[in-house]
Amino acid sequence: MERVVDAVRRPEYTGDRRCWACTLVNGAVLAAAVAAVALGGWPLGAAALAVVGAAVIALRGYLVPYTPRFAPRIVDPLPVSIGPDHDRGPGSGDSLGATVETGEEVLETLVAAGVVGVEGEQVVLDGGFEEEWHAEMATLRERDADALADAVLSVADAADARTVRDGGEWIVLSDGSGTFEGESWLSRPLAIAETAAVRSLEGWLDDPAARLAAAGSLRAFLETCPACERPLEESTTASCCGGYTDPTDTPDDVLVCTACDARLVRF
Secondary structure, three states, X not given: OHHHHHHHOOHHHOHHHOOHHHHHHHHHHHHHHXXXXXXXXXXXXXXXXXXXXXXXXXXXXXOOOOHHHHHHHHHOOOOOOOOOOOOOOOOOOOOOOOOOOOHHHHHHHHHHHOOEEEEOOEEEEOHHHHXXXXXXXXXXXOOOHHHHHHHHHHHOOOOEEEEEEOOOEEEEEEOOOOOHHHEEEEEHHHHHHHHHHHHHHOOOOOOHHHHXXXXXXXXXXXXXXXXXXXXXXXXXXXOOOOOOOOOOOOOOEEEEEOOOOEEEEEO
């Protein structure tokens, strides 16, 4: 039985990667099929179909073949939320400090301070700054969640910080308003990277606001995860099923740590 279960299981479509649009569509199809069999005078067959179908959806993520190709498009127009809000909260990729500066303005500031340099068509980190930054990340990496939250709050423009465990470890910064809009959710890798960047920038930039604005941009120079040191991988903001249901937009390219399930860079 264990071999059968392992053969059916599709971890890429289940667990944290489960697409609830696919689950909803397949659940509706299964319910309709079970009802049809029951109305046809086969109650035991309907019960068996319900059990097997539910098991397949649980193990594979979907029952109907090719569901990942069409389910997101079916569910997207519905006036309900099927999955988590990736614009806010866990996975949102928030940053330590909100800024109105453009990427070009941040780059100009960093170049003027000598933090980065331009070599041909490439932008590279100053060797000295890079060494300082990675040393700070190594120090913060050893801290537990509460100690890391204290370190984040010490450099952030926020009223308080707390630790939340919701499918992972998060540092939640609040502006004190008590509203969801006044919060920023930072994954552990992101919190380590940006807090270390702000600390390292103290000897390079005098303006605290400029240091906060630059911290997010510096994540583009990461090659390994600040929390577990594994190489970052290229991915996309498309849904877990490979679908992208907004016709006015296209997925972004991102760098993620698959071990920490965290997005570090969004291009």
